[in-house]
Amino acid sequence: MIQSNSVKLTSLSTKGGCGCKIGPADLAEVIQTLPPAAPNPNLLVGLDTSDDAGVYKLTEDLAIVQTLDFFTPIVNDPYSFGQVAAANALSDIYAMGGKPLTALNIVAFPIAKLDKSILAEILRGAGDKLLEAGATLVGGHSIDDQEPKFGLAVTGTVHPDRVRSNAGARPGDKLILTKPIGVGILTSSLKQDLLSDEEIKQLTNVMATLNKKTAETMESYDVHACTDVTGFGLLGHASEMAKGSKAGIKIYKEKVPILPRVRELAEKGIIPGGTKNNFKYLSDRVKYPQNMDQIDQWILCDAVTSGGLLISINESKAEALLAEIKTAGIEDASMIGEVTEEHPGQITVL
Numbered sequence: 001m002i003q004s005n006s007v008k009l010t011s012l013s014t015k016g017g018c019g020c021k022i023g024p025a026d027l028a029e030v031i032q033t034l035p036p037a038a039p040n041p042n043l044l045v046g047l048d049t050s051d052d053a054g055v056y057k058l059t060e061d062l063a064i065v066q067t068l069d070f071f072t073p074i075v076n077d078p079y080s081f082g083q084v085a086a087a088n089a090l091s092d093i094y095a096m097g098g099k100p101l102t103a104l105n106i107v108a109f110p111i112a113k114l115d116k117s118i119l120a121e122i123l124r125g126a127g128d129k130l131l132e133a134g135a136t137l138v139g140g141h142s143i144d145d146q147e148p149k150f151g152l153a154v155t156g157t158v159h160p161d162r163v164r165s166n167a168g169a170r171p172g173d174k175l176i177l178t179k180p181i182g183v184g185i186l187t188s189s190l191k192q193d194l195l196s197d198e199e200i201k202q203l204t205n206v207m208a209t210l211n212k213k214t215a216e217t218m219e220s221y222d223v224h225a226c227t228d229v230t231g232f233g234l235l236g237h238a239s240e241m242a243k244g245s246k247a248g249i250k251i252y253k254e255k256v257p258i259l260p261r262v263r264e265l266a267e268k269g270i271i272p273g274g275t276k277n278n279f280k281y282l283s284d285r286v287k288y289p290q291n292m293d294q295i296d297q298w299i300l301c302d303a304v305t306s307g308g309l310l311i312s313i314n315e316s317k318a319e320a321l322l323a324e325i326k327t328a329g330i331e332d333a334s335m336i337g338e339v340t341e342e343h344p345g346q347i348t349v350l
Contacts, residue, residue, distance in 0.1 A: 007076070007078070007114060007115075007118055008076045009073035009075070009076050009077075009078060009081055009118075009148065010073050010074070010075065010076050010187075010190065010191040011191070012072075012073065012110075012147060012148055013072035013073055013147050013148070013149075023274065023277035023278070023281065024232050024236060024277070024278065024281045025277065025280070025281045031047070042056055042057040042058075043055075043056055043057075044056065044057055044063060044160060044163055045096070045163060045165055048244075049165060049166060049167040049240070049243075049244035050166070050240045050243075050244070051096070051165055051166050051167070051227070051240075051244070052067065052091075052092040052095040052096055052166065052227055052228055053065045053066055053067035053092040053093060053095070053096045053098070053156075054066045054067070055096060055098075055158065055160075055163050057160045060160065061159060061160070062157060062159070062160070063157070063158050063159070063160045063163065064155055064156070064157060064158075065092075065093050065096045065098035065155065065156040065157065065158050066153070066154075066155050066156075067089065067092035067093060067153070067154050068089070068106070068151070068152070068153040068154075069085075069088055069089040069092065069151045069152065070085065070089075070106045070108075070149055070150055070151020070152070071085065071088075071149060071150075071151060071305070072147060072148065072149050073148060073150075074187050074207065074305050075187070075190065075200070075203075075204055075207075076190070077204075078118045078119075078121035078122045078125065079121045079122070079124060079125035080125060080204045080208065081122055081125065081150065082121065082122040082123060082124060082125025082126035082127075082129070082150065083125040083126065083128065083129045083204075083208040084204065084207040084208050084305065084306050085122075085126060085150045085151050085152065086103075086125070086126035086127075086129035086130055086133075086152055087129055087207065087208050087209065087210050087211075087306045088151070088207070088230065088305060088306035089103070089151055089152040089153075089154050090103075090129070090130075090133050090135065090152075090154055090210060090211075090212075091210075091211045091228040091230070091306060091307075091309075092154070092228060093154055093156035094210070094211040094212060094214070094215035094228070094309065095164065095166075095211070095215075095226050095227050095228040095309055096156070096158060096163060096164050096165070096226070097158050097162050097163055097164035097215070097218070097219075097223070097226065098156035098157055098158035098163075099134070099156050099157055099158070099215075100130075100133050100134065100135035100154050100155075100156045101135060101136070101155050101156050101157055102135060102136050102137075102138045102154070102155045103130055103135050103136070103137050103138065103152045103153065103154045103155070104137075104138060104139050104140045104141070104152060104153040104154075105123065105126065105137065105139070105140030105141070105142075105150070105151075105152055106140060106141060106149075106150065106151045106152060106153060107119070107122075107123075107140060107141070107142035107143070107149075107150055108142070108143050108144075108145035108147065108148060108149035108150070109142065109143075109144065109145065109148050109149075109150075110144065110145060110146050110147070110148060111144050112144070113146070114148070122148075122150050126150070126152065129208065129210070132210060132212075133210055133212055135154065135156075140152075162219075164218070164223055164225065164226035165225060165226075165244070166225055166226065166227040166237075166240055166241045166244050166245075167225065167241070167244030167245050168224045168225040168245060168312070169224055169225040169241050169242070169244075169245035169247050169249070169312035169339045170224050170245070170247065170312070170314070170339060171247055171248075171339050171340055171341040172314065172315055172338075172339065173224055173225075173312040173313055173314055173315065173318075173338065173339040174312075174313060174314075174315050174318035174335055174337070174338050174339075175238075175249070175251075175310060175311065175312055175335070175336055175337040175338060175339065176309075176310070176311040176313065176318065176321065176322050176325070176333060176334070176335055176336070177229065177234070177256065177257065177308055177309075177310050177311075177333065177334055177336045178211065178214045178308035178309045178311070178325060178330050178332070178333040179206060179209070179229070179257070179307050179308025179309075179330075179332055179333075180206065180257035180258055180259045180308075180332045181229065181233070181234050181256060181257070181258055181259070181262075181299065181300070181302055181304055181307065182258045182259040182262030182299060182302055183203065183206070183207060183259065183302065183303075183304045183305050183306075183307065184233075184272045184274060184275050184302040184303035184304060184305070185262050185265055185266050185270055185271065185272065185275070185299070185302055186199070186203050186259055186261070186262060186265065187203070187272075187305065188270050188271075188272045189261075189265045189270050190203065192270070194265065194270070195261075199260070199261065202259075202260075203259065206259065206306075206332075207305055207306040208306070209306075211228065211308065211309050213325075213328040213329060213330060214308070214309050214311075214325055214328070214330055214333075215309070216328075217321070217324045217325050217328050218309075218311065218321070221313060221317055221320075221321050222313070222314065222317065223311055223312070223313050223321075224312045224313060224314065225241055225244075225245060225311075225312035226309055226310065226311050226312065227240065227241055227309070227310050228307060228308070228309050228310070229304050229307035229308055229309075229310055230303075230304050230305065230306070230307055231274060231303050231304065231305070232278055232281075232303070233275065233278045233300065233301040233302050233303055233304060234251070234256065234300055234301070234302070234304070234307075234310070235251070235278070235282055235286055235300050235301050235347055235349075236278045236281070236282060236301065237310060238251060238310060238337075238347055239282055239285050239286070239345075239347055241310065241312065242285075242339075242344070242345050242346060242347060243345045245312075245339070246344045246345065247339050247340065247341065247344055247345075248339070248340040248341065248342045248343035248344055248345070248346050248347075248348065249337060249338070249339055249340070249346075249347050249348070250337050250338050250339075250340060250347075250348045250349075250350055251300070251336055251337040251347060251348070251349050251350070252336055252337055252350050253289075253292070253296065253300065253349055253350065255334050255335060255336045255337070256300065256334070256336050257332045257333075257334050257336075258299060262299060262302075263295060263296075263299065266295045266298060266299060267295055271298050272302070272303055274303035275298055275301055275302045275303045276298070278301040278302075278303060279297060279298055279301040282301060282347070285345065285346055285347060286346070286347040286348075286349060287343075287346065287347070287348045287349065288349045289349060289350065292349065297349075300349065308330075308332075308333070312339055315338075318335060319335075322334075322335055
């Protein structure tokens with residue numbers, strides 16, 4: 001039995017974090033075969049816009065926000081894995097403008113292979129992150145599986161008139177991104193022992209940071225659209241926003257925050273399969289500059305785990321919101337693009 005002091009969690013799976021998601025092309029093909037859901041006037045946000053969570057109205061003043069997210073290990077330390085997985089699941093609630101209320105653990109664990117203390121540490125990490133979010137763990141479910149997986153189903157609340165869908169972006173809006181990208185490339189590098197302890201600490205901190213402060217800052221602003229950037233990458237989630245909003249989006253590459261060493265490691269060939277799948281899926285939805293090389297295109301499509309929020313807000317309020325987000329301690333937040341009338345559903349990288 002593998003003990004907690006010798007475990008390397010990322011060696012127990014072929015893919016890690018949100019990079020283990022089914023690719024957008026395959027997922028879309030499956031979903032297209034499903035019959036449409038029965039109409040329900042209380043369902044405020046469902047499957048139609050590929051949003052981050054479902055929203056169901058209970059009363060004129062109260063709606064619930066529901067999401068579920070789980071994945072294979074993204075870091076080697078069990079406690080950190082639990083923290084990152086919890087932050088990632090909670091992020092969907094924040095992206096919708098909601099406040100997390102309760103959570104259920106989802107556990108797949110090789111109980112005869114790994115020491116039970118490893119699972120205890122994963123659960124402790126997630127529990128501490130839930131406490132930070134002000135959410136309550138109410139239970140969960142576990143199965144014996146040779147490949148460890150962990151995540152949460154989270155329920156939150158939101159006023160029906162304050163839901164932040166990904167489908168409300170308007171021409172003239174500015175786009176704010178609150179966390180750096182390149183997570184997929186760095187976590188793949190971590191798996192190959194190419195990161196220093198300090199680099200692993202920085203990467204883990206980015207993924208484990210809640211989007212709570214950003215969500216709380218947004219509350220006093222008329223945000224038109226919001227989504228969190230995860231497995232489908234920055235351009236993948238921006239594409240969903242453009243499609244749902246029936247608008248075009250411009251992304252200014254030089255304004256996009258990117259983690260240190262991402263370009264260097266990508267040049268060495270460390271490009272996750274999920275990142276390449278994202279790039280391929282977006283091939284007819286994104287226009288890149290002629291002088292942009294393949295590496296930079298992959299980085300913009302990189303599969304992120306527990307990324308930041310992508311916020312669409314009127315130009316007149318964008319600078320003030322960005323300044324408040326930075327004052328709240330989200331130092332990497334940046335104005336990275338804008339929403340346009342031209343080329344609805346398409347992304348233009350400049």
